[in-house]
Amino acid sequence: MQAYVHGYDEQENRRLQDQAGTLVDLLHSDTAYPAGSRVLEAGCGTGAQTVTLARNSPGARFVSVDVSAASLAEAKRRMDAAALANVELRQADIFALPFAPQSFDHVFVCFVLEHLPRPLEALAVLKQLLRPGGSITVIEGDHGSAYFHPDSEAARRAIQCQVELQRAAGGNALIGRQVYPLMVAAGFEGVRVSPRMVYVDSSRPERVEGFTKKTFTAMIEGVRVAAIQAGKATPEAFDEGIRALYRTAEADGVFCYTFFKGVGRR
Ligand SMILES: C[S@@+](CC[C@H](N)C(=O)[O-])C[C@H]1O[C@@H](n2cnc3c(N)ncnc32)[C@H](O)[C@@H]1O
Numbered sequence: 001m002q003a004y005v006h007g008y009d010e011q012e013n014r015r016l017q018d019q020a021g022t023l024v025d026l027l028h029s030d031t032a033y034p035a036g037s038r039v040l041e042a043g044c045g046t047g048a049q050t051v052t053l054a055r056n057s058p059g060a061r062f063v064s065v066d067v068s069a070a071s072l073a074e075a076k077r078r079m080d081a082a083a084l085a086n087v088e089l090r091q092a093d094i095f096a097l098p099f100a101p102q103s104f105d106h107v108f109v110c111f112v113l114e115h116l117p118r119p120l121e122a123l124a125v126l127k128q129l130l131r132p133g134g135s136i137t138v139i140e141g142d143h144g145s146a147y148f149h150p151d152s153e154a155a156r157r158a159i160q161c162q163v164e165l166q167r168a169a170g171g172n173a174l175i176g177r178q179v180y181p182l183m184v185a186a187g188f189e190g191v192r193v194s195p196r197m198v199y200v201d202s203s204r205p206e207r208v209e210g211f212t213k214k215t216f217t218a219m220i221e222g223v224r225v226a227a228i229q230a231g232k233a234t235p236e237a238f239d240e241g242i243r244a245l246y247r248t249a250e251a252d253g254v255f256c257y258t259f260f261k262g263v264g265r266r
Pocket of ligand 1: 042043044045046047048049065066067068071092093094095109110111112115116
């Protein structure tokens with residue numbers, strides 16, 4: 001695995017949790033699996049999405065895998081705290097999964113392809129694990145979809161630092177726009193992608209906190225040291241960009257971002 005651009009520390013864990021909490025309805029309200037079905041969640045991380053998935057489909061059996069043992073340990077704590085008994089957590093690499101072909105009815109992948117150097121190959125691997133007619137759900141963001149008021153060149157440059165660092169680590173922070181072509185190229189049938197736009201103004205204080213500040217700006221802020229060390233920004237320029245992003249969370253500010261949710265069948 002390449003270096004994971006966001007890292008695995010406690011702050012990143014909280015960020016993923018805030019992200020999942022704010023976006024639950026927007027991203028997951030139309031995802032439910034029938035009782036008795038077997039679902040593979042690839043790249044579950046600390047289980048931020050797993051809790052919602054498993055609660056929304058109490059009769060389905062989830063196998064949630066991640067390459068990071070530390071994230072899985074946190075996911076285990078979370079599953080225990082939520083008293084979820086329908087989730088099995090396993091440490092595994094998407095490119096070397098220990099499962100037989102066609103052993104799942106559904107696959108779910110959220111915010112993972114963006115970190116993989118070979119996202120198309122990953123989709124092809126996951127397709128082999130689906131039974132014919134089984135479904136795959138792919139959710140990815142796209143940092144090119146971030147726009148805001150007041151607009152700020154410094155903020156856009158700080159976001160671009162994150163995009164470039166993720167690219168250097170083998171990922172693609174602009175992958176949301178490629179969900180459809182990637183799923184089609186991987187051979188899935190009936191692919192449909194729906195954009196899920198997060199719109200934030202101060203009349204939605206929970207989104208200001210949960211998304212603009214604690215999800216998006218926290219993520220960009222999280223690459224500060226790496227961006228400066230890589231010579232992509234001076235400390236002053238980067239901090240100006242972060243201040244400008246926080247500025248969009250004030251009473252007259254607006255922040256927009258779009259996620260892309262694709263569903264297809266084998
Ligand atoms: C941004 S996190 C998303 C986690 C979770 N899906 C969520 O939405 O909260 C990306 C996760 O993908 C995992 N990952 C990256 N490459 C992987 C690989 N090759 N196999 C399995 N997991 C991988 C990372 O360890 C990390 O936990």
